[in-house]
Amino acid sequence: MKNPNAQNQKNNSESSPNSPRNFLSAIPRWLIGVIAGIILILVLANISKSFWYFEVIENDEVGVTIEAGEIQGVVQPGIAYDFGLFVDLVKIKTSAVAITVDDPELITIDKQRIGLQVTADVFRPREADIVTANYSRYRNIYLSDDALQQRMTAFTLQAMKVCVGDKKFDEAVIGSGRDDLRACIDEELSALAEPLGLEVRNVAVPQITISPEVQAALDAIVQSRLATEKAKQDAEKAEQEAAAQQAVEEGRIRVEQSKLQEEARQQAILQELKRQQLEAELAVIEQEIINADAELALTQAQQAIADEQARVDIAKELALAEMYARYPGYVTLQIALANANAIKDTDKFVYTPEGVFPNFIITNGGLPTFEVR
Secondary structure (H helix, E strand, O other), X not given: XXXXXXXXXXXXXXXXXXXXXHHHHHOOHHHHHHHHHHHHHHHHHHHOHHHEEEEEEOOOEEEEEEEOOEEEEEEXXXXXXXXXXXXXXXXXXXXXXXXXXXXXXXXXXXXXXXXXXXXXXXXXXXXXXXXXXXXXXXXXXHHOHHHHHHHHHHHHHHHHHHHHHOOOHHHHXXXXXXXXXXXXXXXXXXXXHHHHOOEEEEEEEEEEEEOHHHHHHHXXXXXXXXXXXXXXXXXXXXXXXXXXXXXXXXXXXXXXXXXXXXXXXXXXXXXXXXXXXXXXXXXXXXXXXXXXXXXXXXXXXXXXXXXXXXXXXXXXXXXXXXXXHXXXXXXXXXXXXXXXXXOOOOOOOOOOOOOOOOOOEEOOEEOOOOOOO
């Protein structure tokens, strides 16, 4: 017997708007078709990836185009795409791959043990012909940094052994020998990497290690050399001090001589200045004499002129005096004329007999009488 409640619940669930069947029926059929088409395209694209590619090649990459297992060419940085049967694009990193290789025990030609650390930068090829010629043989090295570092480590160890083995200890360790060692390793390493299409740059030997025994011997050599150098320096110092003392004494003597010479020169200059001063004073005196003579001559000339002028001035008087002496009447006439010319209209005269004393009477009384002589 069926449960009527269960049947009702089933009918209610089917008629509910939140049921999956009702939700799917609410979606438009065209939208469902579009979604299904996109999913189908993605699936087909994933399945058919071997038949097309569309890639962006970065600046530090080159691309190798392959079709049906054969290299078709090398693509430089940019956008690369192709369609075909079993086409593929493989990217090769061309940026630097740094390597650091340590070898703690290398034997020099004079049987000394040293350790080296070598660093370098390795570059994969960018040129199309080199990539095409070497890709098939060295594909793993071109695509894997680990494989490249492993191969370059082996090459570096070999180059280190070759270069150290051809040099003496001093040539490999001391002074400019280290730079010669670096150049040798660079040359050997480049020669080994070139057949693989690889380029090696920035080779450096940042560290050289030696055994404690060799270090102790070197320290002893250095100490002995320093002692020798010190003794040499002491001898040179004593010689330099003696030379300096001699130079000081010679300098003192030269200073004294220079002082005496300078004093003599100053005395000579002083005497010359005094002579010049005396000559100048003598010239002044001579000029003063010349001036005095000139003034005397001028005075004499002026006196002569004055005498002549005086003679001219008194000539008229002498002529008058001679005429007065020759004609007394004329003198009397001139006296009368002078007296007449001396009297003015406002003058008053009082005539008294000889021996009489005149008195002047004024309104306010009399005035004393003056004796007239």
